[in-house]
Amino acid sequence: MTPPVTILQRRSDLVDPHDCTDAADDLSILSAICETLVRRGDDGFKPGLAERWSVEPDARRWRFRIRDGASFHDGSRCDARAVAQSLHRMAREDKGYTLGAPAVWRQYLGQATIAGDGLDLSIDLAEPMADLLDVLVQGFIASPDCLPTMDAGDMAAVAGTGPYRVETVRDGSVRLQPAADASLPPLVFQAMPDAEARAAALREGQADVATNLPFAADLGAATTRVETLNPVAIIFLMNAARGPLRDVRLRRALSLALDRDALVRDVMDGGATPLHGFVSPVHFGAGHEAAPARDPAAARALLGQAGHGxxxxxxxxxxxxxxxxxxxxxxxxxxxxxxxxxxxxxxxHEDREAYAHQVRRKEIGDLAVFDSSPLSTYRVLVEKLDARVEGSWWEGYHNAEVEDLIDRGRRSTDDAARAAIYRLAYRVLQDDPAWLTLYNPIRVTGLRGHHPGFALPKDAVLDVTRLPQVTHG
Structure with missing residues (x-):
């Protein structure tokens, strides 16, 4: 019997695949079990369950061709109707929940007409959305037969089309077996909340993989250390709905007072990269310009102009x-x-979920420590910065030029043109900051043995199909 590959994570839970999460620990497990229509590649989207797709120039009518021969772990056929059922569940008002924000996916798919005929799936949106793939990349597809059991709360019933099926789920442990390829090893995702303990267990040979390790951790000579930029943005939200930070001069002043390099050095022990805009450098359409250089004198002058000398x-x-x-x-x-x-x-605030709800209700002070996690420039703009939407994480910011660029982006199906639009938004938000943008953490992953070619994907989520212990046995 092939021994299992043991993967240590901070958390190892099997969550509802149709809730919205950017938590790498959850996504690493879900993506081993379920496929999505498309996968995020390093330079665009790649086929998943959909072998090809198209969008009409109106950015509303999308068509997908499902891969022929795909079947769920329960033996049922995966066709376009089955895919549509998962997407409908994903868009339900009681699904799509993420920390503090309900029904995330409903705002994009709730008014859509989703239908399947054989292997042909159609999604007709109520409004243009050229970045629909940013949502579908997290639309995990599960067998229609398992959906009622999952609705009853049994997530272990999930049957996808991925390389692994669920064997057992216990508190802090998920064990997966190969779904079809008997040459693959079993996987055990094991929770170990303390990052130093995960590093020590890997160093001592008690695990094959450990994720999210301390940047300064010594993993020993018998392990491979992999550093990946985490696209999660660490920020301070600025309350532009009420209080002094409604004044753009004060928001600029705070931004000009930042020494991002010092924060990386002193707070993160060097384990981060300075963040110069509202999205990370690996986001679609991210700008490459540095934020305005630290200038305390200019910051004090702006404070004086705003009446706070x-x-x-x-x-x-x-x-x-x-x-x-x-x-x-x-x-x-x-x-x-x-x-x-x-x-x-x-x-x-000790209760992080209650804190997230406070932020969603706009019950913050002038500043609030937060993060911005979607690897989707469009979603960040809509959910956090568009005053017309007033999304969960919007805190009063309004900029008519940014909103015009959002509208142009949602209608532009040409990737190059849309990226250029988002680069304009990036520059506007540097000049009129909605947040204090600080840094992107560096995610450290350790593998037992010598594996110089291993890398995490662009989203910094562990892809088990890339693990050398899986690909090479």
Whole structure:
């Protein structure tokens, strides 16, 4: 019997595949079990269950051809009607939940007409959305027969078309067996919340893979260390709905006071890269221009122009985890802002989910420590920055030029043209910042043995089909 490949993660739970999550621990498990219509490649989207697709010039009518011969783990055929049922479930009002935000997918698919005929799937949107694939890349497809059982709360019943099927699910442990290829090894995803403990277990040969390790961890000579830019943006939301930060001069002043390199060094021990715009460098249409250089004198001048030449006190909402360095980060930011005469009054929040709901309800101080996780430029713009939508994470920011660019982007089916539109939005948001953009963490993954060619995909989520222990036995 082939021994299992043991993968240590902070969390190892089998979550509902039709809820919205950017949590790498959850996605690594789900993507081993279920396929999506398309996969995100390093330079665009690649076929998944859909072998090809097309979109009409109106950016509303999408057509997909499902791969012939695909079958679910329960033996049933995967055709376009089966795919449509998963997409309908994904768009339900009670699904698509992410931390603090309900029905994320419904805003995109809720008014769509989704139908399947044989292997042909059609999605007709109510409004143009040239970036629909950004949503479908997380639309995990499961057998229609397992959906009622999942609705009853038994996620272990999920039957996908991926390379692995569920064997057992226990508290903090998910064991998967090969679905069809008997040469593949079993997988055991094991929870180990402490990152140092994960590093030690890998170093001592107790696991084959360990994810999300401390940047400074010594993994030993018998392991391979892989560093990947995490597209999650660590930011401070600025309350532009009420309070002093409605004034763009003050938002610019805070941005000009930032020393991102110092934050990376002092807060993250070097385990991050400075973030110069509202999305990471690996996002579609991200700009390449550096943010305006740190200029405390210009920041103080802007404070004076805004009527705060004698100083300004801002309130800050700060969770104690997610990001886990939030408390240290807030202290470091406070020291930087003190140099321009800004004082921070901090309120700490222990319950991270309750905190997310407060942010969604716009119940924050002048600043709020947060992260921005979707690897979709369009979703970030719509869900967080479009004042007409007032999405879950919108905090009062309004810029008519940005909103015009969003509309142009949603209608542009030409990838190059749409990327250019988003690069314009990137520059506008550097000049009129909605957030204090700080850094992208570096995700450290360790593998037992010597594997110099291994890399995580663009989304920094572990893809088990790339693991050398899986591909080479």
């Amino acid at each position: 004698e100083g300004l006190t801002l309130t800050v909402s700060c969770p104690t985890r997610l990001p886990d360095e939030a408390v240290r980060l807030t202290a470091a930011l406070g020291a930087q802002l003190a140099e321009i005469g800004v004082t921070l009054e901090v309120t700490y």
